[in-house]
Amino acid sequence: MRVAIAGAGAVGRSIAGELLENGHEVLLIDKAPTAISVERVPQAEWLLADACEITSLDEAALQRCNVVIAATGDDKVNLVVSLLAKTEYGVPRVVARVNNPKNEWLFNEAWGVDVAVSTPRLMSALVEEAVSVGDLVRLLRFSHGDANLVELTLPEESALAGTQVGEVRWPEDTSLVTIIRGTRVLTPSKEDSLEPGDELLFVAAQAREEQLEELLSVRRDEA
Incomplete structure (x- = not known):
């Protein structure tokens, strides 16, 4: 996979x-000569250019990239790079860094963004994930389909403790993708039982999050 990264700072x-360790081709683009530090990532390709300029992106052959990552420290630049990558070069996947949480609402499909990564929001979510049991925590927002990656640690009192995955009527537009149980990472099958303390990761429509949390957290009244 070929990946272009706009912004050659620390991030x-x-x-x-x-990405290089995982065997991908990487091109780093930055307009600041001081940011071009080939010796720090010698396996990558480097381009001294303004990623907001069409001529620069032509030189980078962005149309050959499978993924573009807008990772600069300027939200305006990241939005422009994302829009150009998607509309002018048809890049299949565009990931953009959100520096200011107030701008997060802009990072959507209209600006060519497939996945927006907000460092402040992510850090907050990871703190919540580490200490919360029974509460739904949003880890990542996907622009397409208004879907989020969400996590919930199944509490002891959950109505679904001991229930097989295949027996659960999950909300519409919701998919259980992973069960983390201790040190194990499980791909859920219909026969797997949900156990208290399981960390459940879902891709879910935002409109279904409250329904999902209620399903997992509240014990049904016994007859």
Whole structure:
């Protein structure tokens, strides 16, 4: 997979390093000469250019990229890069960094963003995820389909404790994708039982989150 990263600061270089370790091709783009530190990520391609300029993106051959990551420290730049990548070059997947949480509402499909990553929101979500049991925690927002990656740790008193996954009537537009049980990561099957303390990860429509939390957290009244 070929990935272009706009922004060669600490965030962009860190992402590039991870992707290279996983066997991907990476191009780092930055307009600041001081940011071009080839020795820090020598396996990557480097381009000194303004990622907001069509001529620069032509030089980067953005149409050959499977993914573009807008990772600069400027939200305006990240939005412009995302829009150009999607509309001018048809890049299949565009991921954008949100620096100011107040701007998060802009990072959507209209601006070419498939996935918006807000560092402040993500850090807050991870703190909640670490200490919350029985409360739904939103980890990541996907622009397409108004879907979110959400997490809930199943409490002891949950109505679904001991229930097989296949027996649960999940809300519409909701999918259980992973069960984390201790040190194990499980791909859920219909025969797997839900156990107290399980960390459940869902992709769910935002409109279904409250319904999902109620289903998992509240014990039904016994007859």
